[in-house]
Amino acid sequence: MAVRGKEFPNCAFRQTLDVLEGKWKFAIIHSLLLHGTMRFKTLERDVAGITARMLVKELKLLEAHGIVSRRAYATVPPTVEYTLTECGLSLEPIIEAIQAWGEKNRAVISQA
Amino acid sequence: MAVRGKEFPNCAFRQTLDVLEGKWKFAIIHSLLLHGTMRFKTLERDVAGITARMLVKELKLLEAHGIVSRRAYATVPPTVEYTLTECGLSLEPIIEAIQAWGEKNRAVISQA
DNA sequence: CAGAATCCCATGGGATACTG
DNA sequence: CAGTATCCCATGGGATTCTG
Numbered sequence: 001m002a003v004r005g006k007e008f009p010n011c012a013f014r015q016t017l018d019v020l021e022g023k024w025k026f027a028i029i030h031s032l033l034l035h036g037t038m039r040f041k042t043l044e045r046d047v048a049g050i051t052a053r054m055l056v057k058e059l060k061l062l063e064a065h066g067i068v069s070r071r072a073y074a075t076v077p078p079t080v081e082y083t084l085t086e087c088g089l090s091l092e093p094i095i096e097a098i099q100a101w102g103e104k105n106r107a108v109i110s111q112a
Numbered sequence: 113m114a115v116r117g118k119e120f121p122n123c124a125f126r127q128t129l130d131v132l133e134g135k136w137k138f139a140i141i142h143s144l145l146l147h148g149t150m151r152f153k154t155l156e157r158d159v160a161g162i163t164a165r166m167l168v169k170e171l172k173l174l175e176a177h178g179i180v181s182r183r184a185y186a187t188v189p190p191t192v193e194y195t196l197t198e199c200g201l202s203l204e205p206i207i208e209a210i211q212a213w214g215e216k217n218r219a220v221i222s223q224a
Numbered sequence: 225c226a227g228a229a230t231c232c233c234a235t236g237g238g239a240t241a242c243t244g
Numbered sequence: 245c246a247g248t249a250t251c252c253c254a255t256g257g258g259a260t261t262c263t264g
Binding site: 011012013014015016017018019020021023026027030048065066087090091093094096097098099100101102103104105106108109 | 123124125126127128129130131132133135138139142160177178199202203205206208209210211212213214215216217218220221
């Protein structure tokens, strides 16, 4: 939906949703906010339910948007670490708000 | 992904994401927060790009989750109004946070 | 371990036409 | 106006296998 940016040039809200779009990005960012720098496998384990394939894809998108940064080490076996950029860290208020709402409304949403 | 609630019973964060999941829910709630009670057609016009079909579907889900309430009047042509419930209104901090982030990072995300 | 490569299915979601 | 009903396609996303 990169097109949308052209259709509605100044809608910062919708553009943000495009960056965070999809099933996993909030969860990935949430995990990185909690744990700081993380290896690929650690992330995969922490983001419950995600597959390696999707994690790769989502991380690439987040990296392209400047939300996370990737650093690879030439070890055997390979080590790759992911970290939130400054821009990514600035998403914390959003994640916090979601977390807070979830805790207050646990009863409400659990029945759904 | 209603199943996830069973797999990870106490993950309020992920449950919240399930409620807000999909391409349109944030935008719909955003619009309702700005304008208060809205008619179907008004919502359709305000949520840029959405089709009536999707708007119906998303509103039903939001209603099922207790986020919005629907009131129909027996007029000709019919009038149907949608309003955020108290629970829905309590999502405002999340929407605000997204909006705020979007405005601060307009430059960053516009290039993507 | 960190992916890339395939395969494949479900469904999200658009377009269009119709109705009370 | 506020939907419902079809049709149909794109792609999101899971499972599995392979490699440096």
